[in-house]
Amino acid sequence: MTKAFIFDLDGVIVDTAKFHYLTWKNLADSLGIPFSEEKNEQLKGVSRAKSLEKILEWGHKILPKAEFESLMFKKNEEYLSFVNQMTEKDILPGVMKTLDYLRSNGYAIALGSASKNARLILSKVGLEAYFEEIIDGNEVTKAKPDPEVFLKGIDALGGTPKYAIVFEDSLAGIEAANTACMTSVGIGDKSILKEADFNFQDFIEIDKSVIETLIKF
Numbered sequence: 001m002t003k004a005f006i007f008d009l010d011g012v013i014v015d016t017a018k019f020h021y022l023t024w025k026n027l028a029d030s031l032g033i034p035f036s037e038e039k040n041e042q043l044k045g046v047s048r049a050k051s052l053e054k055i056l057e058w059g060h061k062i063l064p065k066a067e068f069e070s071l072m073f074k075k076n077e078e079y080l081s082f083v084n085q086m087t088e089k090d091i092l093p094g095v096m097k098t099l100d101y102l103r104s105n106g107y108a109i110a111l112g113s114a115s116k117n118a119r120l121i122l123s124k125v126g127l128e129a130y131f132e133e134i135i136d137g138n139e140v141t142k143a144k145p146d147p148e149v150f151l152k153g154i155d156a157l158g159g160t161p162k163y164a165i166v167f168e169d170s171l172a173g174i175e176a177a178n179t180a181c182m183t184s185v186g187i188g189d190k191s192i193l194k195e196a197d198f199n200f201q202d203f204i205e206i207d208k209s210v211i212e213t214l215i216k217f
C-alpha cells in the first residue's frame with residue numbers, strides 16, 4: 001500500500017506558533033499569570049479552549065463561562081491581526097520543496113491541525129491546493145494528544161494508520177501520531193520531541209533520500 005502524509009500546520013508549515021505564543025503571553029500577563037516559553041511548549045498543538053483552561057489552571061483561576069469565552073475571542077482577534085498579514089513568505093524553509101516532491105510523485109497529502117483558523121492560514125499563504133483533505137479544529141471533538149485529527153485525516157484519504165507519516169512540532173501531536181500507530185516525524189527541538197520515530201530541525205533537512213527512508217520505515 002502507498003504511504004500517505006499528514007502535515008500539522010502551526011509550527012510545521014508556517015511559523016504561526018510565534019503568534020500563538022505572543023497572544024497567549026499577552027493574555028496571561030493581563031491576568032497576572034506567569035507565562036514562559038516552557039509553559040508555551042505545553043500549549044502547542046492543543047486547542048484554543050484547552051490552552052486557556054491550562055493557563056487559568058497555572059494561575060489557579062476559575063472564570064465565569066462568559067468571561068472565558070470573551071478571553072478566547074480577544075485572544076483570537078489579536079492572533080488574526082497577525083494571520084491577516086501573512087503571505088507565501090511565511091511558509092517555513094524547505095516546506096514547498098517537500099510538498100512539491102510529494103505531489104509530483106503522487107503521494108496523498110492531508111492537513112491535521114488543531115486550529116480553527118487552518119483554512120484561512122492556508123489560503124493566506126497560497127497552499128490550499130496541495131491538500132487533498134483538510135482536518136482542522138472545526139472537525140474534531142477531541143484535542144491532541146487524542147489521535148482523532150490524524151485518524152480522520154487518514155480515513156479521509158482512504159488509507160490506513162500504519163501507512164501514514166505525520167509531521168508534527170508539538171509534544172501533544174507526536175503523542176497523537178504514536179497513539180494512532182502512525183510514523184511520527186518531529187520537526188524542531190529533538191530534546192523536546194524525543195518520543196518521535198524521526199527528528200529533523202526543519203524541512204531543509206528532509207531531502208529525497210529522507211523521504212524514501214520514511215516511506216520504507
Ligand code: B16
Nearest residue numbers: 009010044045048113114115116117
Ligand atoms: P486556533 P496545530 C494548533 O495548531 C496550535 O499549535 C495551538 O497552539 C493552537 O492553540 C491550536 O492550533 C488552536 O488554534 O486558536 O487557531 O484555533 O499546531 O495543530 O496546527
Ligand code: MG
Nearest residue numbers: 008010011169
Ligand atoms: Mg503545530
